[in-house]
Amino acid sequence: xxxxxxxxxxxxxxxxxxxxxxxxxxxxxxxxxxxxxxxxxxxxxxxxxxxxxxxxxxxxxxxxxxxxxxxxxxxxxxxxxxxxxxxxxxxxxxxxxxxxxxxxxxxxxxxxxxxxxxxxxxxxxxxxxxxxxxxxxxxxxxxxxxxxxxxxxxxxxxxxxxxxxxxxxxxxxxxxxxxxxxxxxxxxx
Numbered sequence: 001x002x003x004x005x006x007x008x009x010x011x012x013x014x015x016x017x018x019x020x021x022x023x024x025x026x027x028x029x030x031x032x033x034x035x036x037x038x039x040x041x042x043x044x045x046x047x048x049x050x051x052x053x054x055x056x057x058x059x060x061x062x063x064x065x066x067x068x069x070x071x072x073x074x075x076x077x078x079x080x081x082x083x084x085x086x087x088x089x090x091x092x093x094x095x096x097x098x099x100x101x102x103x104x105x106x107x108x109x110x111x112x113x114x115x116x117x118x119x120x121x122x123x124x125x126x127x128x129x130x131x132x133x134x135x136x137x138x139x140x141x142x143x144x145x146x147x148x149x150x151x152x153x154x155x156x157x158x159x160x161x162x163x164x165x166x167x168x169x170x171x172x173x174x175x176x177x178x179x180x181x182x183x184x185x186x187x188x189x
Contacts (some may be wrong), residue, residue: 015074016044034059040055044059081103086099087103089112091122096116098122099112099115108185109182110182110183110185112180112183114179115176116169116170116176119170119171120170121170122168122169124163124166129186131162132161132163134160135158135181135182136180137155137157137158137178138179139155139175140155140173142170143171144167144168144169146166146167147165153179
């Protein structure tokens with residue numbers, strides 16, 4: 001049977017470890033900041049401890065949070081973004097739809113869903129030097145041209161190519177085609 005003390009100990013273990021990792025601290029570094037032993041941090045993170053109020057206060061100060069935050073049930077930080085709120089790229093027209101699958105800006109990464117009506121084509125914009133692009137064909141048939149080289153993709157195929165080179169997408173099939181473009185920019189640029 002789980003008691004409320006057991007539950008609080010498990011919450012404390014999870015929260016201390018998560019906050020420590022978020023702040024990029026080792027157990028030893030956290031112990032030093034809090035003025036407690038590394039063994040105490042290890043025991044607390046195991047979920048099998050009953051620390052004193054003084055230890056909790058030292059940990060909360062070191063982790064820059066409240067004792068409540070250390071002992072409360074962790075809350076998932078999830079955000080549901082309805083489809084109507086997912087941005088559509090301004091290049092979406094003439095039988096082509098580009099939908100951002102990462103509505104938040106994430107450094108050096110773009111993931112888009114590209115839908116092409118039968119016969120439609122999209123000229124891709126070369127990205128910065130060192131960019132790597134992956135295209136996954138989800139439905140239909142898509143032809144991708146990279147520097148004049150043609151690659152024919154069917155459902156499930158993946159093409160890896162240098163995203164900093166001229167490239168294009170065309171639906172060569174008889175039905176609507178859809179794929180996912182994953183662009184990984186050179187983080188050093």
